[in-house]
Amino acid sequence: MRLPADGIGVCVTGKFRAAVRLCAAIGIASFALGHAQTADAPMLQVPARSVPVPTTVSPQMAKIVGAPLRANWNVLPKTGDEWKPVADAGAAATIKNIPGMTERLHVKVEKMVIDGVRAFVVTPEVIPPENRNRLLIHVHGGCYVLNPGEAALPEAMFMAGFGHFKVIAVDYRMPPEAYFPAALEDGLTVYKNAIKTIDSKNVAIFGSSAGGALTLEIILKARQDGLPLPGAIAPGTPMSDVTKVGDTFVTNAMLDNVLVSPDGFCDAGTKVYANGHDLKDPLLSPVYGDMKGFPPAILTSGTRDLLLSNTVRVHRKLREAGVDAVLQVFEGQSHAQFYRDDTAPEAKEAFEEIAAFFDKHLGK
Amino acid sequence: MRLPADGIGVCVTGKFRAAVRLCAAIGIASFALGHAQTADAPMLQVPARSVPVPTTVSPQMAKIVGAPLRANWNVLPKTGDEWKPVADAGAAATIKNIPGMTERLHVKVEKMVIDGVRAFVVTPEVIPPENRNRLLIHVHGGCYVLNPGEAALPEAMFMAGFGHFKVIAVDYRMPPEAYFPAALEDGLTVYKNAIKTIDSKNVAIFGSSAGGALTLEIILKARQDGLPLPGAIAPGTPMSDVTKVGDTFVTNAMLDNVLVSPDGFCDAGTKVYANGHDLKDPLLSPVYGDMKGFPPAILTSGTRDLLLSNTVRVHRKLREAGVDAVLQVFEGQSHAQFYRDDTAPEAKEAFEEIAAFFDKHLGK
Numbered sequence: 001m002r003l004p005a006d007g008i009g010v011c012v013t014g015k016f017r018a019a020v021r022l023c024a025a026i027g028i029a030s031f032a033l034g035h036a037q038t039a040d041a042p043m044l045q046v047p048a049r050s051v052p053v054p055t056t057v058s059p060q061m062a063k064i065v066g067a068p069l070r071a072n073w074n075v076l077p078k079t080g081d082e083w084k085p086v087a088d089a090g091a092a093a094t095i096k097n098i099p100g101m102t103e104r105l106h107v108k109v110e111k112m113v114i115d116g117v118r119a120f121v122v123t124p125e126v127i128p129p130e131n132r133n134r135l136l137i138h139v140h141g142g143c144y145v146l147n148p149g150e151a152a153l154p155e156a157m158f159m160a161g162f163g164h165f166k167v168i169a170v171d172y173r174m175p176p177e178a179y180f181p182a183a184l185e186d187g188l189t190v191y192k193n194a195i196k197t198i199d200s201k202n203v204a205i206f207g208s209s210a211g212g213a214l215t216l217e218i219i220l221k222a223r224q225d226g227l228p229l230p231g232a233i234a235p236g237t238p239m240s241d242v243t244k245v246g247d248t249f250v251t252n253a254m255l256d257n258v259l260v261s262p263d264g265f266c267d268a269g270t271k272v273y274a275n276g277h278d279l280k281d282p283l284l285s286p287v288y289g290d291m292k293g294f295p296p297a298i299l300t301s302g303t304r305d306l307l308l309s310n311t312v313r314v315h316r317k318l319r320e321a322g323v324d325a326v327l328q329v330f331e332g333q334s335h336a337q338f339y340r341d342d343t344a345p346e347a348k349e350a351f352e353e354i355a356a357f358f359d360k361h362l363g364k
Numbered sequence: 365m366r367l368p369a370d371g372i373g374v375c376v377t378g379k380f381r382a383a384v385r386l387c388a389a390i391g392i393a394s395f396a397l398g399h400a401q402t403a404d405a406p407m408l409q410v411p412a413r414s415v416p417v418p419t420t421v422s423p424q425m426a427k428i429v430g431a432p433l434r435a436n437w438n439v440l441p442k443t444g445d446e447w448k449p450v451a452d453a454g455a456a457a458t459i460k461n462i463p464g465m466t467e468r469l470h471v472k473v474e475k476m477v478i479d480g481v482r483a484f485v486v487t488p489e490v491i492p493p494e495n496r497n498r499l500l501i502h503v504h505g506g507c508y509v510l511n512p513g514e515a516a517l518p519e520a521m522f523m524a525g526f527g528h529f530k531v532i533a534v535d536y537r538m539p540p541e542a543y544f545p546a547a548l549e550d551g552l553t554v555y556k557n558a559i560k561t562i563d564s565k566n567v568a569i570f571g572s573s574a575g576g577a578l579t580l581e582i583i584l585k586a587r588q589d590g591l592p593l594p595g596a597i598a599p600g601t602p603m604s605d606v607t608k609v610g611d612t613f614v615t616n617a618m619l620d621n622v623l624v625s626p627d628g629f630c631d632a633g634t635k636v637y638a639n640g641h642d643l644k645d646p647l648l649s650p651v652y653g654d655m656k657g658f659p660p661a662i663l664t665s666g667t668r669d670l671l672l673s674n675t676v677r678v679h680r681k682l683r684e685a686g687v688d689a690v691l692q693v694f695e696g697q698s699h700a701q702f703y704r705d706d707t708a709p710e711a712k713e714a715f716e717e718i719a720a721f722f723d724k725h726l727g728k
Contacts, residue, residue, distance in 0.1 A: 328679070
């Protein structure tokens with residue numbers, strides 16, 4: 001039984017009559033994305049629009065939200081070797097900001113190798129007593145091909161600085177050095193090493209984008225391997241479905257100024273990492289995994305995020321599995337913009353929320 | 365300090381170069397909404413698109429999500445007298461569904477008057493022992509002008525049926541019978557009556573759209589009047605900002621098939637109810653109210669919801685005020701579609717979540 005739209009009723013005399021009328025009136029041409037979700041179903045024709053920068057975000061966030069679409073979003077390297085110079089150039093730009101962040105966030109960074117895996121330990125100046133026996137493991141984002149070396153650090157530094165936890169940031173292997181499941185294996189190796197000396201319930205794993213997917217993938221694999229699970233996780237805007245299924249892949253395309261399109265650079269990077277492996281494998285698209293028994297989880301996204309659907313689908317799936325999972329969605333933000341500027345109040349807010357969630361759920 | 369977009373960098377050679385290039389290539393015309401948010405800021409040009417029905421929702425929800433835009437969304441009655449026939453016609457259509465819902469949801473409905481306010485008591489067939497000393501108060505949606513009489517009932521019936529609580533649905537006065545703050549006063553009257561005999565901590569208030577706003581408005585007013593506050597609230601996709609500020613008023617316009625546009629029927633209805641009162645008054649736009657000390661709150665929205673920003677802004681504001689507030693966002697849904705079909709699994713899920721939240725926070 002379907003209720004009519006309150007008091008107004010839906011179109012009954014023709015499919016999308018109102019939309020078509022409006023579209024005709026303003027003379028739009030339609031932008032059909034390459035991957036129809038249900039090819040035979042009726043399509044809603046949404047007209048083009050001029051979208052202003054929202055007034056409901058901080059001035060720092062307004063600059064980020066209002067930035068133009070990422071340049072070269074539709075340049076699609078096809079091999080690990082083609083990705084390497086792109087990743088190196090991006091990393092060089094990111095790394096320039098690390099010293100300033102170190103200072104503002106009051107953290108120190110040390111390089112190390114853990115059971116053969118490259119990593120960084122990020123330590124805040126002050127660790128409160130309740131966090132002294134706790135450890136966070138960070139898996140960075142970047143479509144499985146970007147952010148090598150110190151470029152892996154920003155989100156780990158935000159977390160250490162705003163949350164006052166010690167964080168190990170995993171500088172996992174990426175193409176062309178290694179392919180699926182190298183990133184997952186490296187994350188798991190660091191986790192296994194950590195729980196040799198720390199109760200797994202005192203450990204949390206977090207990361208965003210590919211790092212959000214890796215967080216979920218590590219839990220799936222750890223459970224499969226019979227390991228004790230961590231006390232909490234924070235998958236930020238996870239690339240939980242790399243088969244391009246999910247409504248906001250269409251509805252937020254060309255609006256999200258970071259990922260821009262489901263057919264853009266991030267898809268290209270993921271395919272290079274997957275290296276022919278089935279993209280629907282839950283170890284690449286964890287939304288298809290069984291989430292029963294997962295640790296408490298906090299998920300973060302934004303209203304313009306191309307992966308908002310990827311995020312809310314995981315949230316629903318966790319809740320359906322009975323997991324204590326909470327969701328925060330930030331106004332106006334595109335993909336993973338909550339860790340783009342450490343001076344933005346929204347960044348502090350997002351990581352303080354994650355820290356409070358960890359504090360609530362982790363052992364001491 | 366702003367980090368560059370990971371490894372790819374943002375446009376540096378021209379504002380919105382990629383977007384403009386794409387737009388030019390497909391020959392779009394731009395649809396500029398009437399209410400610029402920051403008139404002088406750069407605009408992102410988002411091209412027109414064909415949006416398929418998502419495959420990530422239930423078949424029942426796919427029908428609702430895939431329905432055409434609401435007919436007459438841009439017909440704008442200007443007075444209470446002009447609204448009345450529209451409201452009556454809509455109510456007649458909704459009321460036809462009540463008997464079937466009564467049966468499927470295993471609830472009974474009784475009409476009553478509480479301290480002069482028209483209301484209905486919705487009682488589930490089975491009330492578990494923990495809910496026997498609890499009461500929910502429902503304030504319906506409909507832009508403050510729609511859903512009179514039994515048309516007020518659907519959401520209250522979903523809640524009673526899926527959540528197994530006794531619910532009082534307030535059939536508050538609307539134009540042309542009465543104007544701001546009549547709806548709020550009637551809701552408050554029912555609440556005050558309830559807490560004469562039931563501990564306020566055993567009472568929850570809920571409702572969606574205008575009902576979500578009214579839920580928040582009742583709390584603001586109750587606190588102002590020095591009344592004890594309820595144990596929990598569930599503002600669903602609240603009309604928390606009727607000044608049309610909020611990013612998804614633009615980004616989800618012409619995509620949300622229920623409200624369709626910030627300049628549509630719902631805005632017209634609200635203005636008639638406001639009757640010249642300042643729309644930014646927190647008793648009409650509660651996002652501008654002080655939320656310190658608010659009861660625990662669960663908010664519900666959808667990824668296509670025109671009021672997604674209205675919802676997440678309230679969530680953030682509640683969290684900033686230290687309130688235990690949680691958010692659920694459903695894949696693909698437009699405004700308030702979680703209570704459109706009682707056979708949709710998403711409906712059961714949404715109300716079971718709200719019920720679990722109430723169970724956690726209400727006194728017994």
